[in-house]
Amino acid sequence: MPRPSHSSRAVGGTWLLRGAGAAARQPSSSAQLPLGTGRPCPEPGGEDSRGRALTWPCLRSVPSDLTPEECQELENIRRRKQELLADIQRLKDEIAEVTNEIENLGSTEERKNMQRNKQVAMGRKKFNMDPKKGIQFLIENDLLKNTCEDIAQFLYKGEGLNKTAIGDYLGERDEFNIQVLHAFVELHEFTDLNLVQALRQFLWSFRLPGEAQKIDRMMEAFAQRYCQCNPGVFQSTDTCYVLSFAIIMLNTSLHNPNVKDKPTAERFIAMNRGINDGGDLPEELLRNLYESIKNEPFKIPEDDGNDLTHTFFNPDREGWLLKLAGGRVKTWKRRWFILTDNCLYYFEYTTDKEPRGIIPLENLSIREVEDSKKPNCFELYIPDNKDQVIKACKTEADGRVVEGNHTVYRISAPSPEEKEEWIKCIKAAISRDPFYEMLAARKKKVSSTKRH
Secondary structure, three states: OOOOOOOOOOEOOEOOOOOOOOOOOOOOOOOEOOOOOOOOEOOOOOEOOOOOEOOOHHHOOOOOOOOHHHHHHHHHHHHHHHHHHHHHHHHHHHHHHHHHHHHHHHHHHHHHHHHHHHHHHHHHHHHHHOHHHHHHHHHHOOOOOOOHHHHHHHHHHOOOOOHHHHHHHHOOOOHHHHHHHHHHHHOOOOOOOOHHHHHHHHHHOOOOOOOHHHHHHHHHHHHHHHHHHOOOOOOOHHHHHHHHHHHHHHHHHHHOOOOOOOOOHHHHHHHOOOOEOOEOOOHHHHHHHHHHHHHOOOOOOOOOOOHHHHHOOOOOEEEEEEEEOOOOOOOEEEEEEEEEOOEEEEEOOOOOOOOOEEEEOOOOEEEEEOOOOOOOEEEEEOOOOOOOOOOOEEEOOOOOEEEOOOOEEEEEOOOHHHHHHHHHHHHHOOOOOHHHHHHHHHHHHHHOOOOO
């Protein structure tokens, strides 16, 4: 048999061993010699002593001193390694798949959050335009629970909400709105605050509405909460209520430039004698409250330093109405109306600082009218002068202030009840103010109470 060369390789199923001087032997049909030994390796296709299938262990580099069983065990280890590597790769693929699903899920959640934030922003905008519709939108889209506590929390946080709209919603006389008002007031903590400090906090969380009945409900709720947080400071909530109003009016008198006769501390003290269940409050307390307001006025929400803010702080009535435009094309436009100081102001939005128009009520009359297109209508007009133009002004789109051209102002209210209220308030605007009548009645009540 010829001797193998250094480049010997497998030919025709016979393995020739590399290495100079090594004898090459051809295995028989039943056995193969291991590399560098005379020991046979089991044939492929057979089984070892444990009954496991055998492969060609000698096809790979193996130590020369292994027995056939060891040689087979080594091959098993190598095969197991390949299986583990395959398992690892499969796990990597599964992890990659799960990671991809998580990323997709995150993207889905992000998209949901973006959509939710858009809906919340839309709900806030609707609330600022019409508080009831805004709340209804948020509830219908599962952005707000239909409970007085959740709605109160939403209003208390006030993110992106117009504080005039908050005050308008809290002041409504519906039973549910009243429950929201009390839940809202409960969120305020007044413990160990003097009355001015508590009022500063309270009046900054919303803008006090103009209607006397709304103010009454809101200040009554405030007085109850203050007395709950500070028991023993006042004899009753009525005392707290009256003094709170006195402080608000003092703030207006001291800091409204239109008020020329500024009250002194002595006058303020005299005005509030006998309000503590028939007795007097400590003079030092009243003087400290006076000085606090004199030194630092209330920060009214949305106050930009414009005097109109003071004008509209305590209007006789305010709300949405439809006004018939006076141009060539007669169209109805929704405007926010404020009645105060013998004038009717109207705005495009509740957030506007400047009115779109001003209608002085001097020499005007009001009447109910029928309109074919709108219900609940009334008109402002000049009696006995059918064609005379009403003295009024409006702001054009380019900012110019021009005289109005109306001989009558036709206005439509949302309901018959509101129409009656507006007519009543406008008729009474010149002669009396229901807010002061209401306060006078409460003050008379507490002053006449016998101290026990």
